Amino acid sequence: MPRAMTPVERVTEAFGAAIAEVSAVQGTPMLRVEKEHVPVVAHYVHTHPELRGTLSLLWAMDHRPREARSELYYLFTLRERREWLLLRTELRGEDRLFRSITPHIHAAKWYEREIRDLFGLIPQGHPDLRRLVRHEHWPKGTHPLKKEFSWNTVLQRQQGEYRFRHIEGEGVFEVPVGPIHAGIIEPGHFRFSVAGEPIMQLELRHFWKHRGVEKLFEQQNLATAVPLAERVSGDTTIGHSLAYCQAVEALLGLEVPRRARYLRSLFLELERLHNHLGDVGAICNDTAYVLAHAHCGRMKERIMQLSDRLTGSRFLRGANQVGGVAVDLTGAQLAEVVTELDAIEPDFSELERILFANASLTDRLETTGVLKERTAWDHAVMGVVGKATGIDRDLRRDRPFAAYDELQVKVSVYRYGDVRARMRVRMDEIHESMRLIRDVRERIPQGPITAEPSGVPVAGDSRCEILRSCSGPRFSGRYWGTSSRTSR
Amino acid sequence: MFRIIKKSLKTGIVTGRHPAAGPTTQPVSPEAIEKAKPFRKSLTIREVDTGSCNACEMEMNALANSVYDVERFGIHVAASPRHADALVVTGPVTVNMARPLRDVYKATPGPKVVIALGDCAITCGMFAGSYAVTGPVDRHIPVDLRIPGCPPRPAEILNAINELRQDKPTRCEP
Ligand code: SF4
Numbered sequence: 001m002p003r004a005m006t007p008v009e010r011v012t013e014a015f016g017a018a019i020a021e022v023s024a025v026q027g028t029p030m031l032r033v034e035k036e037h038v039p040v041v042a043h044y045v046h047t048h049p050e051l052r053g054t055l056s057l058l059w060a061m062d063h064r065p066r067e068a069r070s071e072l073y074y075l076f077t078l079r080e081r082r083e084w085l086l087l088r089t090e091l092r093g094e095d096r097l098f099r100s101i102t103p104h105i106h107a108a109k110w111y112e113r114e115i116r117d118l119f120g121l122i123p124q125g126h127p128d129l130r131r132l133v134r135h136e137h138w139p140k141g142t143h144p145l146k147k148e149f150s151w152n153t154v155l156q157r158q159q160g161e162y163r164f165r166h167i168e169g170e171g172v173f174e175v176p177v178g179p180i181h182a183g184i185i186e187p188g189h190f191r192f193s194v195a196g197e198p199i200m201q202l203e204l205r206h207f208w209k210h211r212g213v214e215k216l217f218e219q220q221n222l223a224t225a226v227p228l229a230e231r232v233s234g235d236t237t238i239g240h241s242l243a244y245c246q247a248v249e250a251l252l253g254l255e256v257p258r259r260a261r262y263l264r265s266l267f268l269e270l271e272r273l274h275n276h277l278g279d280v281g282a283i284c285n286d287t288a289y290v291l292a293h294a295h296c297g298r299m300k301e302r303i304m305q306l307s308d309r310l311t312g313s314r315f316l317r318g319a320n321q322v323g324g325v326a327v328d329l330t331g332a333q334l335a336e337v338v339t340e341l342d343a344i345e346p347d348f349s350e351l352e353r354i355l356f357a358n359a360s361l362t363d364r365l366e367t368t369g370v371l372k373e374r375t376a377w378d379h380a381v382m383g384v385v386g387k388a389t390g391i392d393r394d395l396r397r398d399r400p401f402a403a404y405d406e407l408q409v410k411v412s413v414y415r416y417g418d419v420r421a422r423m424r425v426r427m428d429e430i431h432e433s434m435r436l437i438r439d440v441r442e443r444i445p446q447g448p449i450t451a452e453p454s455g456v457p458v459a460g461d462s463r464c465e466i467l468r469s470c471s472g473p474r475f476s477g478r479y480w481g482t483s484s485r486t487s488r
Numbered sequence: 489m490f491r492i493i494k495k496s497l498k499t500g501i502v503t504g505r506h507p508a509a510g511p512t513t514q515p516v517s518p519e520a521i522e523k524a525k526p527f528r529k530s531l532t533i534r535e536v537d538t539g540s541c542n543a544c545e546m547e548m549n550a551l552a553n554s555v556y557d558v559e560r561f562g563i564h565v566a567a568s569p570r571h572a573d574a575l576v577v578t579g580p581v582t583v584n585m586a587r588p589l590r591d592v593y594k595a596t597p598g599p600k601v602v603i604a605l606g607d608c609a610i611t612c613g614m615f616a617g618s619y620a621v622t623g624p625v626d627r628h629i630p631v632d633l634r635i636p637g638c639p640p641r642p643a644e645i646l647n648a649i650n651e652l653r654q655d656k657p658t659r660c661e662p
Contacts, residue, residue: 135584144619153619155583179588182567184535184548187585208584209539212620228614234543234639278546291492297553298502304550305506314641315543347499354491 007051007078007085015041026250030086035098038074038089039125043104045076045085052079054380055101058111060119064147068093070121074101077380082398091121100126107380118145118214133207136160144215151215164203167193172200179208222248223322230317235278237313238264238271241320246401248322254451260324262444264402266337267311267319269433269440274303276426276433277348283423284355287364295351299344306340309333324450334441341434352427365420372417387425389417407439503557509643513636516651520632524601524652527573530562531653533603534572534596538589539621540579544606544639548576556642561650569596576603580612580621581628593629601632601652605645610634 005013008029012019018037023030033041045053053076061071074087091098100123102108112123113132120143123129134142137157143149166174172195179187189205213232217225229244230237242264249256256264281296304314311319311327319327329337355361371381376389386393394411396404412428414421524531535548551558552565566572569592581589593602604625607613615621625631635648 137587138583149619151619152617155619179585180534180536180569180592184537184545184565186537186540186542186545187588208588209537209579209582210584210620211539211580211582211615212618213615215620216615216618231541231543231614231638234541235546237543291496294554295495295499297550298499298555301506301550301553301555308507308641314547315639317638350491350495354495357491 005050007045007083010048010050011041011045011085014044025086028084028086030088032088032090035089035091038072038087039099039101039104041087042074042076042101045078045087046105051076051085052377053077053085054079054377055105055107055111056084056380056382058108058115060115060121060145062119062145062147070095070119072098072115072121077393082393084399096120097122097124099124102126106378117143119143120146130163133210135207136162144212149215151212151219162205164191164205165201167201169195171195179205222251226321227317230315230320234315235275236271237315237317238267238320242268242402245320245322249451252322254323256324256451257448258403258445259328259447260449260451261403262440263325263327263329263449264320265404265407266329266437266440266444267316267325268402269436270303270307270310270337271316272433273430274300274307276430277303280423280426280430283365283419284361287361289355289358289361292351292355292361295347299348302340302344306337310337321450323452324448326450328449334444338438338441341437345431345434348427348430362420365423366416366418368419370416370418373415376417384422384425384429387411387413388421390415403440403443406443407436409436502554503560504555506555506643509641509647512644512648512651514634514648516633516648520601520652521654523599523632524574526599527601528653530564530573531649532564532566532571532573533576534566534569534574534592536569536575536577536589536592538577538579538585538609538625539582539615540606540608544578544608547639547642547645548578548605550642551645556646558646561646561653563649569593572596572600574601574603575629576605577609577625577629577631578605580608580615580618581623581625583620583622586622586628589625589628602629603633603635603649603652604631605635606640607636607638610636613638 008022008031011031012022015037018034018041019031020034021032023032031041045051046055055074056077057075059073061073063069063071070091072089072091076085076087077083078085089098098121100108100112102112102123103125109128110132112126113129115121116123116129117131117133120141131138137160139156139158142155172193175192175194176189177192178189181188187208189208191203192199193201213228216228220228226241226244229241232240277296277300281293281300284290284292284296307316308314310329310333311317313319319325371385371389373389373391376386376391381389381391382393390413392411392413394409395401396409397411410432412425412432414424535545537545550556569575575592575596577589602625604610608615609625612621612624622628633648633652635645637644
């Protein structure tokens with residue numbers, strides 16, 4: 001039998017001349033594609049039956065003032081083998097135009113709008129070029145991630161109005177909601193065009209809370225930016241800080257000791273637990289089943305108090321640091337964690353039985369909010385929502401980090417794509433996280449918890465690039481790092 | 489039905505099962521206490537997020553769970569500023585949220601108190617100086633009570649609010 005072609009071979013064979021260079025970033029193959037050919041190559045990777053890549057991330061970089069060029073990176077996760085494939089293209093000199101891939105790949109829509117706002121690069125052929133991050137009152141020509149833009153610029157205000165799309169017709173109403181709306185929740189503006197019950201169109205206005213975190217990262221030292229990473233999203237403190245730390249460690253060539261890796265897994269699973277418990281409760285609350293919400297809230301609180309006892313922070317802040325972890329757990333503390341989980345698990349299982357015996361609840365969950373697998377693939381859906389539609393992906397298993405190469409993660413996948421399936425995924429993951437934590441306690445080795453800092457970036461080329469990922473309960477995070485000896 | 493009742497009975501009362509909060513670090517000003525006088529029996533809060541990382545909100549949410557159970561102190565969370573006596577603001581005020589914050593303040597009927605929750609709302613925390621952040625809450629609207637922390641623990645929030653309302657401190661059992 002002939003050897004199966006690798007994805008890179010496939011793409012280079014199909015596009016030969018369009019591929020300017022083949023290289024790899026720490027094991028991930030990277031193809032440099034000429035700018036004009038990006039849409040066709042991306043389309044090929046997205047639709048070819050052997051590749052079926054989903055766009056996991058799309059980002060840009062401004063290399064000025066060092067080099068007069070900008071770059072765009074397209075990260076695809078391939079369907080079957082869950083490998084990564086990176087496409088890269090260059091805009092030389094003052095070139096500000098690139099070709100949009102959104103007409104073929106829906107998932108790129110917001111990325112490209114964001115790149116336009118933050119870098120001032122214009123995706124030609126994009127179907128919707130309204131502003132996304134920069135609300136209308138931002139002055140024209142403000143592109144914060146351009147290198148010449150100073151991080152502490154004081155923005156002026158200008159006049160302007162976002163052009164919402166409207167649907168008109170008999171019996172069609174537009175219901176505006178937000179930005180400040182409903183319970184204790186972050187701002188967002190929604191416009192529903194409804195005709196009776198069915199929603200005909202939903203227009204979103206987001207980015208109210210844009211704080212300029214990316215630019216703030218540029219101002220930090222590699223080792224001191226961990227607290228900032230922890231504050232990107234409060235409920236994913238470990239998720240973000242871990243992804244960030246792994247990126248920095250790869251840049252500095254630090255080897256994290258095994259004990260620290262196990263502790264990182266433990267913290268990440270604790271974080272997953274409190275998020276999932278909160279989410280299961282919230283789903284029940286939104287279907288007016290307040291009792292379950294109360295029980296979940298109580299269990300979640302136990303996890304948060306446990307985290308507080310372990311690390312001095314209910315959100316596990318300060319637990320991670322570059323090179324390892326900042327908090328070691330004693331044998332007694334590990335035992336305490338397991339005892340606590342042993343108390344919560346039967347409690348939660350009992351609640352599960354109550355929930356699924358409740359017809360009025362399950363009625364509201366089944367066939368509600370169905371997301372079809374095809375749509376999910378088109379939009380590169382990940383995480384819990386992806387797993388609920390049959391997208392069998394989990395970074396912990398597919399690209400093991402922390403201690404997941406030794407802990408076997410069972411991924412639960414459902415096919416229906418409705419709210420019930422999403423709730424089931426969360427419930428299964430709650431049990432799985434508890435199992436993983438017990439496993440950590442069984443296997444955790446003794447030893448140091450931080451790596452010896454070597455202080456120098458990877459030898460050789462004075463410039464290096466890395467890509468590190470980590471899957472938290474609510475996000476699948478990727479940090480792209482580039483550093484040179486002279487830079488911070 | 490039987491199962492549900494059994495579970496509730498087995499669970500018992502969990503209210504107050506949390507570690508005691510340390511003493512409040514920022515003293516509550518006499519003017520704020522005077523201003524909060526009408527709300528001693530009942531206080532309705534509208535939470536406004538102007539750019540937080542959401543951890544502060546999660547702690548606000550935790551106040552409503554059965555462990556902290558703020559309703560026993562007559563504190564409710566309203567869905568609209570028009571129903572609110574107090575605004576709890578979290579996060580540094582971003583460029584995009586500056587106007588909505590002022591609008592919300594105007595929409596809240598007087599008398600009203602404003603509580604800045606978390607370091608971000610008080611000093612902008614780690615986000616101070618960013619092009620996308622306009623400044624702390626008191627740059628835009630008058631603030632009566634500041635609850636520092638990143639994020640402050642629910643018990644600390646509760647203590648500070650109760651101090652403002654001159655209510656007894658939260659009951660605390662092991
Ligand atoms: S004070 Fe801390 S927890 Fe609160 S919003 Fe700011 S960074 Fe998040």
